[in-house]
Amino acid sequence: AAIEKSGKRLLWLRGSGCGGCTASMLSGGNPEVLTALNKIKLELAYHDGLMGQQGVFVDGSPAGDSGHNSNIRLDELVDEGGYVLVVEGAIPNGPEGSGRYCMSGATPFKQIFMNAAPGASCIIALGTCASYGGISRSLKVADATGVSFSGTSRMEGAMARYGLNNNVINVPGCPPNPDWLLLTLADVLSGADVEVDAYGRPKAFFGSAVHESCPRRGAFDRALRDDGFSEGNCLYNLGCKGTLAFADCPTRRWNDGGSMCTQSGGPCVACVEPSFPDAFMPFFSK
Numbered sequence: 001a002a003i004e005k006s007g008k009r010l011l012w013l014r015g016s017g018c019g020g021c022t023a024s025m026l027s028g029g030n031p032e033v034l035t036a037l038n039k040i041k042l043e044l045a046y047h048d049g050l051m052g053q054q055g056v057f058v059d060g061s062p063a064g065d066s067g068h069n070s071n072i073r074l075d076e077l078v079d080e081g082g083y084v085l086v087v088e089g090a091i092p093n094g095p096e097g098s099g100r101y102c103m104s105g106a107t108p109f110k111q112i113f114m115n116a117a118p119g120a121s122c123i124i125a126l127g128t129c130a131s132y133g134g135i136s137r138s139l140k141v142a143d144a145t146g147v148s149f150s151g152t153s154r155m156e157g158a159m160a161r162y163g164l165n166n167n168v169i170n171v172p173g174c175p176p177n178p179d180w181l182l183l184t185l186a187d188v189l190s191g192a193d194v195e196v197d198a199y200g201r202p203k204a205f206f207g208s209a210v211h212e213s214c215p216r217r218g219a220f221d222r223a224l225r226d227d228g229f230s231e232g233n234c235l236y237n238l239g240c241k242g243t244l245a246f247a248d249c250p251t252r253r254w255n256d257g258g259s260m261c262t263q264s265g266g267p268c269v270a271c272v273e274p275s276f277p278d279a280f281m282p283f284f285s286k
């Protein structure tokens with residue numbers, strides 16, 4: 001489907017992550033992502049994994065310079081202004097502040113982010129890596145942080161580190177539910193005041209614990225706890241973190257509303273929380 005252009009653009013950057021945030025968005029339904037973006041008249045103008053310029057060597061640039069052409073297009077779009085920025089993946093600062101990880105062309109992702117961030121009318125940090133550092137931060141390889149937080153610390157997030165001052169909304173999840181992104185984008189474009197919690201998450205989606213409306217809540221209240229993974233009762237004794245995770249997964253559900261982790265038989269791992277994954281491991285206690 002062609003995206004109807006309205007002058008509002010979405011630029012989507014990808015740093016240190018697994019690509020699951022993009023995969024989750026592309027798997028969204030009701031409506032799927034192109035229809036949803038069309039409805040809110042937002043043009044997906046830049047996404048280096050989906051756009052035609054990715055990895056094209058039209059100018060004879062040497063191997064390893066993949067990303068050169070997409071970087072040129074990004075610079076043009078940043079100069080033109082009028083965009084919302086989605087950041088997927090954490091922002092590596094190492095080694096020694098050079099940020100030489102997640103290179104596109106010869107440019108570190110840190111530099112790409114710093115060039116694009118100041119002109120954004122709003123930045124949405126998509127996924128737990130972009131929101132808080134997530135698994136990328138936990139690996140302790142690249143000194144990677146989230147956009148406005150590193151774990152629970154604002155002082156160590158990329159915005160504070162690099163002296164940036166944009167409005168940032170966190171849409172965590174490893175990966176995030178596509179609804180959380182698309183509905184946040186719709187709110188931002190409509191000029192709504194998005195109410196967020198202490199960790200920058202929209203309260204509309206991250207306002208209550210998974211435990212409160214967990215499909216297995218009745219079993220918890222009757223003290224029916226599973227000791228194996230196929231009994232169908234509460235997963236608390238198996239390491240479930242639903243009491244500590246704030247997200248509407250039980251009511252919104254995933255995969256077109258069909259399921260969510262604790263319904264499907266897997267304990268919640270609290271992937272939306274700022275301290276994920278470190279504070280929630282081991283994920284399973286059996």
Ligand code: FSX
Pocket residue numbers: 016017018019020021022088089090126127128129130134135136173174175176
């Ligand atoms: Fe992180 Fe995105 Fe987890 Fe992956 O790229 S939030 S590792 S599901 O998908 O950044």
